[in-house]
Amino acid sequence: WTSFNKKEIEEQLDEVRAKxxxxxxxxxxxxxxxxxRMIGNCASAIEKETKGEKRNLWxxxxxxxxxxxxxxxxxRPIFVVGKLRDGSTAKFDVLKEFLDPETSEFNLGLDESEPLKEITEADIQRRINDARGRHLPGFIPYSAASESIKDFQEKWKNPAFHCLSNIHGIMSKAVEESIEARFDRFPLLVGLMKHNAIKWLEECKKETLERLKFNMSMESSHPFTLDVGSMFVGKIAxxxxxxxxxxxxNDRQPSDNLDLIAAVMAYFKLSFKRFADSVAMTIVHAFxxxxxxxxxxxxxxxxIDGGYDANELIQEDNTIVVAREELFQHEKRMQEVLDxxxxFGV
Incomplete structure (x- = not known):
């Protein structure tokens, strides 16, 4: 045993145990x-992710x-009516304060490649004329306002669907990583767990999609709000x-059209924010x-329903089994040498 150095053996033993x-x-x-137990640990890890205990997901x-x-x-539309004091065209953006003017958010859609839709006083006048029917002049048809609002609400569908689809991708990645971290050493089990976890995730996505469709149908059916105060204050301003x-x-006199435009602007501001929150909250709650x-x-x-044999499912990857056994044997030999x-007091 004199050819062995005790310190070297101890270092080798530490390396084996670390492995x-x-x-x-x-x-x-x-x-x-x-x-x-392993399924429970995996489910708990996923729950911690969704509750925000790990920051990556959120x-x-x-x-x-x-x-x-x-x-x-x-x-969103931009309302183009009249002029500013300096003579330039007056453009009203109802979501000006909703977007951050210090970032690219505020300018999104204002570039030449993707200009925002502009609504002019003449556009509103045409809608009023088309909807007037037997209404007397000065009486603004409700349908003129309703149709002006619906035209833009139809465009809200794609952003909401894109959001759900992208968050589904984020969730899928997080779920797969949690499953791999706990079942990767079991070749039969990891594939089965991934398949069923993603299948359930897809079912949750479909249910959430139906809720989003319901929300959109409510928004686009008829303009409505109980927030009379915000509507009144917004319209007056x-x-x-x-x-x-x-x-x-040119010192034009205001027409009745402005009353409709102001009402539409006030409702756009309210409904945009309401819809944005409802989409986010629906995805968080239902998904x-x-x-x-x-x-x-x-x-x-x-x-259980698949009738799988637990013994077969938890058969480890053979490379892990072999590596562990070799390290156990190596540890045993090193310990015997050290003993x-x-x-002998060497």
Whole structure:
């Protein structure tokens, strides 16, 4: 034993044990119990992700919500009525304060490649004329306002669907990573868990999509709000600004059209923000929050209903089994050598 250095043996033994620590412990208990435990741990990890205990998921989700807000706002109209005091054309953006003027958000859609749709006083007048029927002059048909609003609400669908689809991708990635982290050493099990977890995620997405469609049908059916105060205050403020802009245009006299434009502007501002929040809250509640509440049951039942053998599912990857056994044997030999060195006082 004199050819062995005690310090070298101890260092080698530490290296072997460090490698063993990096490998998962072998399954020694009841296979079904161990399987249930691992599924429970995986479900708990997914729930922690969705509750915000890990920042990566929500960092990506919040970025997507921000992108959704910008895409939604890119469908907004710009109202072009009258002139400013300096003689330039007056343009009214009802979402000016909703977007951040210090970032590219505010300018989104204002470039020449993707200009925002402009609504002029003449456009509103045509709608009023088309909808008037037997109404007397000075009486503005409700349908003129309703149709003006609906034209733009139809464009809200794609941003909402894009948002859900992208967040579904974010969730899929997080779920797959959680499953791989816990089941990757079981070749048969990891594929089965991924398949069923993503299947349940897809079901949650479909349900959320139906809720979004319902929200959109409510928004686009008829303009409605209980927030009379905001509508009234917004309309009065916009009407005053519109009247001033018209007077700046060669001292024209304000027409009844401005009343409709002010009402449409006030409602656009209110409904845009309401819809943006409702989409985000629906996705969070019906998709992100709902999924982890049932994922444990779904994964467990997929094994029970499928009639799978727990012993087969938790068969480890052979490379891990071989590597662990070799390290165990190496550790055993090194420990025996170290014990002999200590025994002989070397």
């Amino acid at each position: 063993l620590d990096k490998l998962p412990d072998p399954i020694t208990g009841n296979p079904q119990f161990e399987l249930n 960092r990506d989700v919040n970025k997507e919500f921000e992108r959704f807000k910008i895409e939604l706002c890119s469908t 916009y009407l005053a600004a519109l009247q001033e802009a018209v007077r700046n245009d 992100i929050d709902k999924y982890p509440k049932s994922v444990y049951e779904k994964l467990l039942m997929s094994i 002999d060195l200590v025994r």
